[in-house]
Amino acid sequence: xxxxxxxxxxxxxxxxxxxxxxxxxxxxxxxxxxxxxxxxxxxxxxxxxxxxxxxxxxxxxxxxxxxxxxxxxxxxxxxxxxxxxxxxxxxxxxxxxxxxxxxxxxxxxxxxxx
Amino acid sequence: xxxxxxxxxxxxxxxxxxxxxxxxxxxxxxxxxxxxxxxxxxxxxxxxxxxxxxxxxxxxxxxxxxxxxxxxxxxxxxxxxxxxxxxxxxxxxxxxxxxxxxxxxxxxxxxxxxxx
Numbered sequence: 001x002x003x004x005x006x007x008x009x010x011x012x013x014x015x016x017x018x019x020x021x022x023x024x025x026x027x028x029x030x031x032x033x034x035x036x037x038x039x040x041x042x043x044x045x046x047x048x049x050x051x052x053x054x055x056x057x058x059x060x061x062x063x064x065x066x067x068x069x070x071x072x073x074x075x076x077x078x079x080x081x082x083x084x085x086x087x088x089x090x091x092x093x094x095x096x097x098x099x100x101x102x103x104x105x106x107x108x109x110x111x112x113x114x
Numbered sequence: 115x116x117x118x119x120x121x122x123x124x125x126x127x128x129x130x131x132x133x134x135x136x137x138x139x140x141x142x143x144x145x146x147x148x149x150x151x152x153x154x155x156x157x158x159x160x161x162x163x164x165x166x167x168x169x170x171x172x173x174x175x176x177x178x179x180x181x182x183x184x185x186x187x188x189x190x191x192x193x194x195x196x197x198x199x200x201x202x203x204x205x206x207x208x209x210x211x212x213x214x215x216x217x218x219x220x221x222x223x224x225x226x227x228x229x230x
Contacts, residue, residue, distance in 0.1 A: 101215045
């Protein structure tokens, strides 16, 4: 079974520029998550989708971050404009069902804002 | 709010030896899950082992086992017969029962080095 696919693997941008990350979950997984993992810390949930609807975006900095999951499959996470403190690894994960199951993670996108 | 603390930022072990990674957590819930995840340098995080709080028996997966002390809110991971491929960042995580699969609270990780 193919895992969670993310692209790009690495991205370097200047502050105030915009950037987008793409995620393709495991086939059939209804729930998709985006995390921010700052160096030296554990992942922190930014947003959760159930199919194509947002379930929880309480930790998403909505003034600069946005995410969508059109058609309930692939998802994109965008940052505009980027700040230095957005430098982190952005992880995508998916799960078959939302409760009491396991989430599977992608390899992440390492963002460096200079 | 639940918190997860990993007090060992770095650990090292000799190949074939045993190492124990520590984790403590804080919760007022009685039903929950605890996890250990492994994140190798390639960054894909994978689940190593899972413990349900209602189970008294400690979970075991091949060379990986846990010591779950519910009253002490402690959840350590023991890796026996360490192998070079065990080198990675290890995250302890907590999740309330009947919550979404991705809504775990993670510790800040322990980097494990395995020396040949």
